[in-house]
Amino acid sequence: MHRVWGARPDETDPSVSVPFAHASEAEMSRILDFYAVRWEYEPHTFPILWNLDGDVVESFSPDFYLPDLELHLEMTTLRQKLVRKKNRKLRRLRELYPDLNVKLFYARDFRELMLKYGKLALHDGLSGTLGQVASPYAPPDELDTAVVADVADASTTTDLAAATEPTPGRPTRRRRAADPRTVQKGPAIHT
Amino acid sequence: MSDHVDLHGDVAEILLSEEEIATKVRELGAQISADYRGRSLTLVSVLKGSLPFMADLMRAIEIPVRIDLMEVSSYGGSSTESSGLVRILKDLSASIADEDVLIVEDIIDTGLTLNYLVRYLRGKAPASLHICTLLDKPARRLVEIPVDYTGFTIPDRFVVGYGLDYGELYRNLRYVGVLKPEVYAEVSGG
Numbered sequence: 453m454h455r456v457w458g459a460r461p462d463e464t465d466p467s468v469s470v471p472f473a474h475a476s477e478a479e480m481s482r483i484l485d486f487y488a489v490r491w492e493y494e495p496h497t498f499p500i501l502w503n504l505d506g507d508v509v510e511s512f513s514p515d516f517y518l519p520d521l522e523l524h525l526e527m528t529t530l531r532q533k534l535v536r537k538k539n540r541k542l543r544r545l546r547e548l549y550p551d552l553n554v555k556l557f558y559a560r561d562f563r564e565l566m567l568k569y570g571k572l573a574l575h576d577g578l579s580g581t582l583g584q585v586a587s588p589y590a591p592p593d594e595l596d597t598a599v600v601a602d603v604a605d606a607s608t609t610t611d612l613a614a615a616t617e618p619t620p621g622r623p624t625r626r627r628r629a630a631d632p633r634t635v636q637k638g639p640a641i642h643t
Numbered sequence: 644m645s646d647h648v649d650l651h652g653d654v655a656e657i658l659l660s661e662e663e664i665a666t667k668v669r670e671l672g673a674q675i676s677a678d679y680r681g682r683s684l685t686l687v688s689v690l691k692g693s694l695p696f697m698a699d700l701m702r703a704i705e706i707p708v709r710i711d712l713m714e715v716s717s718y719g720g721s722s723t724e725s726s727g728l729v730r731i732l733k734d735l736s737a738s739i740a741d742e743d744v745l746i747v748e749d750i751i752d753t754g755l756t757l758n759y760l761v762r763y764l765r766g767k768a769p770a771s772l773h774i775c776t777l778l779d780k781p782a783r784r785l786v787e788i789p790v791d792y793t794g795f796t797i798p799d800r801f802v803v804g805y806g807l808d809y810g811e812l813y814r815n816l817r818y819v820g821v822l823k824p825e826v827y828a829e830v831s832g833g
Contacts, residue, residue, distance in 0.1 A: 486718045487729050487755040488762075489786070521786055560799075561783060565753070567801050567827060569719030570810065 654820040672703025690714040692749035744769040750778040754786035
């Protein structure tokens with residue numbers, strides 16, 4: 453998979469960059485940063501299909517996790533054929549993890565967002581396969597095991613009732629396998 | 644863009660008429676008047692989109708109210724810079740500590756701006772903080788925020804008028820409508 457590397461917009465740590473799979477994801481991260489919403493990029497992987505031996509054969513990693521909102525956000529700005537595949541995976545995810553709060557953001561949603569922010573001219577370049585830009589910095593194989601994002605700033609953990617002025621969001625550095633919500637094996641499901 | 648604007652001609656469909664809006668604003672005003680009777684209420688309007696709604700709503704409320712205005716920068720609001728952080732461009736002019744505060748919004752869609760605003764205002768220790776919006780577009784919600792007074796729940800379409808803009812225009816329409824697709828195409832270069 454090609455990755456788009458997005459620099460952190462707050463410039464507090466220029467060395468940190470996040471390997472976004474799609475330009476629309478990088479744009480979404482900038483929007484979330486702008487509105488001081490903390491996010492993590494693909495921190496959780498949820499198995500959705502197992503073989504008869506109980507090995508995971510299919511999993512789903514929502515693009516963003518917004519910890520303060522306990523919300524997973526999946527961007528789907530690709531062609532309809534791929535959207536159908538993603539919809540199927542999402543249905544499966546919701547069946548298996550009914551308590552999970554997942555929001556799917558379609559191409560139309562993204563276009564409306566760009567329209568709202570006066571960035572419609574950028575929309576075509578950020579959507580569909582045009583948004584998938586090969587990274588000149590890292591081969592695809594490295595990316596699947598990449599440590600994603602940077603260190604959470606404790607000061608950004610905001611109690612809404614007590615907060616004064618919000619501070620910018622920061623993604624959390626976390627290996628997927630170490631996350632307790634990441635389930636590597638589950639009961640065999642016969643399909 | 645303004646050279647080519649045909650204020651009413653650019654509108655493909657009227658979603659909410661002037662009369663429908665006026666009726667709803669009166670209903671909201673009556674409900675708010677009843678709920679806050681005997682209390683000290685401050686209406687906080689968020690510029691610029693909620694100006695017409697604020698002007699009409701405050702006159703539909705029949706208890707004494709204070710009003711204040713805030714302006715918050717919008718993502719992409721600067722033509723030269725897409726990054727950065729949301730900023731308070733205009734803060735409250737008076738303290739709201741121990742006051743009952745009602746945020747008056749024109750529309751809630753993603754909830755990102757409102758989420759920021761609620762966090763900011765809660766930090767100023769009001770006695771209570773509630774939200775009134777003329778329009779709610781829940782299909783596009785990212786941040787779930789309880790809304791206390793909602794005028795209309797609208798479909799997932801980009802709307803203009805009655806304060807809502809596209810490219811800073813169409814705010815002065817007396818109704819809420821949807822623009823013709825070619826209006827967007829002109830701006831996006833499509």
